[in-house]
Amino acid sequence: MADADEFEGAGDFARDVRAGLAQAQKVIPARWLYDRRGSEIFEAITDLADYYPTxxxxxxxxxxxxxxxxxxxxxxxxxxxxxxxxxxxxxxxxxxxxxxxxxxxxxxxxxxxxxxxxxxxxxxxxxxxxxxxxxxxxxxxxxxxxxxxxxxxxxxxxxxxxxxxxxxxxxxxxxxxxxxxxxxxxxxxDSGVLEAAYDDSEGVTAAFNLNLLARINRELAGTVRLSDFRHLALWNAAASRVEMHLEALRDTAFEAAGQRFSMRAGETIHTENSHKWTLDAVxxxxxxxxxxxxxxxxxxxxxxxxxxxxxxxxxxxx
Known part of the structure; x- marks a missing residue:
């Protein structure tokens, strides 16, 4: 296994991945979804019939x-x-x-x-x-x-x-x-409109979310098996937001940024929130x-x- 010190050049990305995957509710900040490949996939999302915002x-x-x-x-x-x-x-x-x-x-x-x-x-x-x-x-x-x-x-x-x-x-x-x-x-x-926008029928948003794991593999010597995970979009009514997660389909273990992590089936990595507002709140x-x-x-x-x-x-x- 690579040593964590080898990833100091990766800066904030490596630090956020190590810190986020060590938490009980694993989380990686949404900004790391947007490497070049992620940005390209997001541009494709904006053209989807299910994705109304653009x-x-x-x-x-x-x-x-x-x-x-x-x-x-x-x-x-x-x-x-x-x-x-x-x-x-x-x-x-x-x-x-x-x-x-x-x-x-x-x-x-x-x-x-x-x-x-x-x-x-x-x-x-x-x-x-x-x-x-x-x-x-x-x-x-x-x-x-x-x-x-x-x-x-x-x-x-x-x-x-x-x-x-x-x-x-x-x-x-x-x-x-x-x-x-x-x-x-x-x-x-309506929550149905929102869930369709963040979990489109063509699977483009799923590819966008899963690209984060591929990025960990590319940039942080990760050994994540992408087939062990699926994209998950949930409407959290109490917080008025759509949440994107990567859910483990089975017990899995992997390396990332010089550390080893394990997840049980059903555990998730929280990757993005998308809050929805009222005009008064705005x-x-x-x-x-x-x-x-x-x-x-x-x-x-x-x-x-x-x-x-x-x-x-x-x-x-x-």
């Missing part, structure tokens, strides 16, 4: 982008927390006439590929990719333009409400007074994080909300 948000953005541009004005530097969607990001950039575009993502390979594709589509736009974990502190490029943050999708739902407030408060301090934030929230709805969260909710747009079914918030001089600082 097409719903795109339709809202088509209708809302002009109002966003009128509110924030031209010449802002757009910072996107997560590599740009090939569909959503161009809609915003065409509307707001930005001075620069700054995508931030933990997956360097996927970040560079998506930033390169976007730069080709917008040849006059300065693109400054930043490789890093946007849930932690990082440095902004000095561009001399006011900021517009963009956080589409439902990624904010991966965090608990308290952690989401902390993150949004930190972004307010990072972007500064006078900045704006355009952010997506997946709203509470606005309360914004205010608690020092942002002023200015306007929003929802689809006709009330499934998704795009919120436009402003950071005023009196906003709470991190």
């Amino acid at each position: 097409r719903t948000e795109v339709a809202i953005l088509v209708d809302f982008a002009g109002d966003v541009a009128d509110a924030v004005g031209p010449g802002r530097a757009v910072i996107e927390f997560g590599s740009g969607s090939s569909t959503k990001t161009p809609l915003l950039l065409r509307a707001v006439a930005p001075a620069a575009y700054v995508p931030v993502d933990i997956s360097g390979a996927f970040l560079r590929a998506s930033a390169g594709a976007l730069a080709a589509d917008f040849p006059g736009l300065a693109v400054h990719p930043v490789e890093g974990d946007f849930t932690r502190r990082f440095a902004l490029p000095a561009l001399g333009a006011p900021w517009l943050g963009f956080f589409p999708g439902s990624t904010i739902g991966n965090l608990t409400p308290a952690a989401a407030v902390d993150l949004l408060r930190g972004w307010g301090g990072l972007l500064g007074a006078g900045s704006w934030l355009l952010i997506g929230f997946d709203l509470a709805k 606005r309360l969260m914004g205010r608690a994080a020092g942002w002023t909710p200015v306007t929003s747009r929802e689809d006709a079914q009330g499934w998704f909300s795009l919120q436009l918030w402003r950071r005023d001089a009196g906003g709470m600082q991190p």
Whole structure:
């Protein structure tokens, strides 16, 4: 078995895997789902018939982008927390006439590929990719333009409400007074719709979740047998969230990041939460994080909300 010290170069990934798999309820943070392969699979998920968030948000953005541009004005530097969607990001950039575009993502390979594709589509736009974990502190490029943050999708739902407030408060301090934030929230709805979206009939979401185990094998000298696990998506009504787990189908043992772990049949590794919100909770969260909710747009079914918030001089600082 490889020694744990050999994986110090793997940094936070190795530490999170060792710590998470040592817990009674095993857990690995959702950000590690997004290596290049994971990001590619997630892009495929967004095209699935069962996965409503992307097409719903795109339709809202088509209708809302002009109002966003009128509110924030031209010449802002757009910072996107997560590599740009090939569909959503161009809609915003065409509307707001930005001075620069700054995508931030933990997956360097996927970040560079998506930033390169976007730069080709917008040849006059300065693109400054930043490789890093946007849930932690990082440095902004000095561009001399006011900021517009963009956080589409439902990624904010991966965090608990308290952690989401902390993150949004930190972004307010990072972007500064006078900045704006355009952010997506997946709203509470029928549990059957939600479970189908996170456990699609084509098995793409299952492949996305299981890729985390394949990544452990690739990067951390893991010996996980993927056939020992299955994807599991559960609606937790008390916490208003969909939970993704990897469930052991049989007793199994494996190595990862220089340590040995065992699991009994039926035990799970908790890999992701996706909280679903009410509009009142969304606005309360914004205010608690020092942002002023200015306007929003929802689809006709009330499934998704795009919120436009402003950071005023009196906003709470991190």
